[in-house]
Amino acid sequence: xxxxxxxxxxxxxxxxxxxxxxxxxxxxxxxxxxxxxxxxxxxxxxxxxxxxxxxxxxxxxxxxxxxxxxxxxxxxxxxxxxxxxxxxxxxxxxxxxxxxxxxxxxxxxxxxxxxxxxxxxxxxxxxxxxxxxxxxxxxxxxxxxxxxxxxxxxxxxxxxxxxxxxxxxxxxxxxxxxxxxxxxxxxxxxxxxxxxxxxxxxxxxxxxxxxxxxxxxxxxxxxxxxxxxxxxxxxxxxxxxxxxxxxxxxxxxxxxxxxxxxxxxxxxxxxxxxxxxxxxxxxxxxxxxxxxxxxxxxxxxxxxxxxxxxxxxxxxxxxxxxxxxxxxxxxx
Ligand code: AHM
Ligand code: MG
Numbered sequence: 001x002x003x004x005x006x007x008x009x010x011x012x013x014x015x016x017x018x019x020x021x022x023x024x025x026x027x028x029x030x031x032x033x034x035x036x037x038x039x040x041x042x043x044x045x046x047x048x049x050x051x052x053x054x055x056x057x058x059x060x061x062x063x064x065x066x067x068x069x070x071x072x073x074x075x076x077x078x079x080x081x082x083x084x085x086x087x088x089x090x091x092x093x094x095x096x097x098x099x100x101x102x103x104x105x106x107x108x109x110x111x112x113x114x115x116x117x118x119x120x121x122x123x124x125x126x127x128x129x130x131x132x133x134x135x136x137x138x139x140x141x142x143x144x145x146x147x148x149x150x151x152x153x154x155x156x157x158x159x160x161x162x163x164x165x166x167x168x169x170x171x172x173x174x175x176x177x178x179x180x181x182x183x184x185x186x187x188x189x190x191x192x193x194x195x196x197x198x199x200x201x202x203x204x205x206x207x208x209x210x211x212x213x214x215x216x217x218x219x220x221x222x223x224x225x226x227x228x229x230x231x232x233x234x235x236x237x238x239x240x241x242x243x244x245x246x247x248x249x250x251x252x253x254x255x256x257x258x259x260x261x262x263x264x265x266x267x268x269x270x271x272x273x274x275x276x277x278x279x280x281x282x283x284x285x286x287x288x289x290x291x292x293x294x295x296x297x298x299x300x301x302x303x304x305x306x307x308x309x310x311x312x313x314x315x316x317x318x319x320x321x322x323x324x325x326x327x328x329x330x331x332x
Contacts, residue, residue, distance in 0.1 A: 007033060007172060007183045007192035014176065024085045024109055025135070025159065029174070031083035032112070032133055033192065035075045036164040036172060039117070039131065040185065042071055043166045053124060060095040060311060066123050069093055072116035072131065086110045087138055088146030090310050092118075092279055097310060099145040106143055110159065111136050111150045113279040118163075119247025128167040130249025134283035135160040151310060155282035155303030162283065163249045173199065173253070175290040180256075196257075201293040205259025205320040206240045209251045217267035221298070221330040225263075228326070248275065252284055252318065256291055261319035261327065265298065273297075273315035277307055281316050294324040298331045 008030065015026050057065045073093040080086045084104035090097040092115045100108070112135050119129040136157055138150040162174025170185040172192050182196030208229045215223055229240040243260070245251050251262050266273050275281050285295030285302040295302045295318040305314060317324055 004186075004191075005194040007194070010181065010183070010194055014178070025176070027083060028080075028085040028110055028112070028135065029160065031079040031085065032076070032162075033172065035072075035079035036131055036170075037185070037190065038075045038079075039068075039072045040164070040166055040170045043068065043123075043129065059093050061092075065093060066117070066120050068123050069117045069120055076112075076114055076116050076131070076133075080112055081105065084108055086112050087140075088150060089114065090151045090278060091116055092276060092311075097146065097148060097151050099147075101145060106145060109137055109142070111138050111146055113151060113283075115276070115279045118249050118280065119245070122245070122247050127247065128165055128245060128250035129247050130166060130253075131164040132249060132280055132283050133162055134158055134279055134286070148310070151278065152307040154306055155277075155285055158282060158286045158303075161286040163252070163287070165249050165253050167250060167253070171195070171253070173256075173287065175287050177286075177290065180287055180291045199256060199291050201256050201288070201291045201320055202259030203292070203321045204237070205255065205261065205323055206237045207243050207255060207258060207260030208240050208263070208323075209242070209244050209255065209260060209319075210263040210265075211244060211246070212242065214267050214269075217269045218265055221327070222263065222265050224330050225327045228330075248280060248284065252288075255319050256287075256293075259320045259323075261317065261323040263327070264316045266315040270313070272313040274313060275316045277302070277305060277312045277314045278310060281314050284316075284318060288318045292321065293319055294321055294328075296324060296328060298328065 011026050011029050055065045081100050085108050087105050087108040088099040088111050090113045114133040122129050136153050140147045160176040164172045173182040180199040183192035184195040185192050264275050281302050288295040297315045
């Protein structure tokens with residue numbers, strides 16, 4: 001044997017962590033893995049194929065859909081529908097949730113909420129983008145169609161969550177509530193291999209990540225914090241460095257490894273912030289907490305929010321424990 005641990009081997013090994021596990025979650029994760037490999041293949045040759053640029057459609061949030069957004073959405077839906085472990089899905093690109101109606105899917109235990117391709121504005125310019133997913137056990141009766149209540153669950157109820165980053169290499173990072181592990185896709189064998197076991201975010205960091213172009217629309221707390229980040233103070237390693245990619249997955253991944261804070265706050269233009277609770281903030285909050293960091297709106301722990309609608313937005317602050325605490329103290 002090679003000594004390399006593949007993601008499939010790892011998932012099967014971890015199946016034993018779940019009492020009464022029957023392999024459905026394992027199969028569900030494998031469906032996501034397969035779809036991500038297909039998306040990765042397309043992302044890698046995007047400049048060559050006729051798949052760059054916008055479609056003529058908008059999603060429910062009024063954003064123009066990119067061709068790759070739609071392609072990725074179709075791949076994840078197909079994989080999850082055919083897999084039969086999920087009874088339904090919700091995604092950034094679909095106005096409403098989809099309830100799968102085959103007999104097998106109606107008996108599926110899980111629902112998946114996902115953002116098929118996050119960081120859409122970076123697709124055409126060859127900058128890292130990602131996929132984010134969140135898995136819940138359904139609350140509706142088995143054997144029936146999925147209902148909205150299956151999706152409107154608190155982040156605390158997540159069974160698993162993760163992201164794929166299509167970057168200088170492609171990685172899949174996920175948690176099932178027992179820590180966070182990262183796998184790098186080895187293109188020569190087409191397998192994700194364990195490369196970042198037991199990921200934990202440093203308690204302190206020196207990177208802040210926010211769209212500073214919006215500061216004029218931000219609260220005093222945010223403005224004061226950014227001023228603080230830029231002040232000279234050797235003992236606290238300030239000034240911090242500014243890094244903002246505009247792909248949450250990439251900003252989050254960097255901060256996870258190096259330490260840092262990611263902020264997409266409420267603004268006067270967008271009073272609820274921009275990022276969506278179900279398929280962007282909750283899964284990332286689950287990963288962040290599992291890695292030892294904090295995920296907050298500024299006022300509430302993200303995973304405690306009772307969702308009211310599928311595409312609900314929430315202000316987002318995530319990152320190294322001490323950095324987030326510094327910012328939260330300014331909210332008080
Ligand atoms: P998207 O899902 O339409 O791509 O939007 C989400 C993205 C995040 O990845 C990123 O952090 C943010 O939007 C950037 O927004 P802005 O350009 O307003 O800074
Ligand atoms: Mg997104």
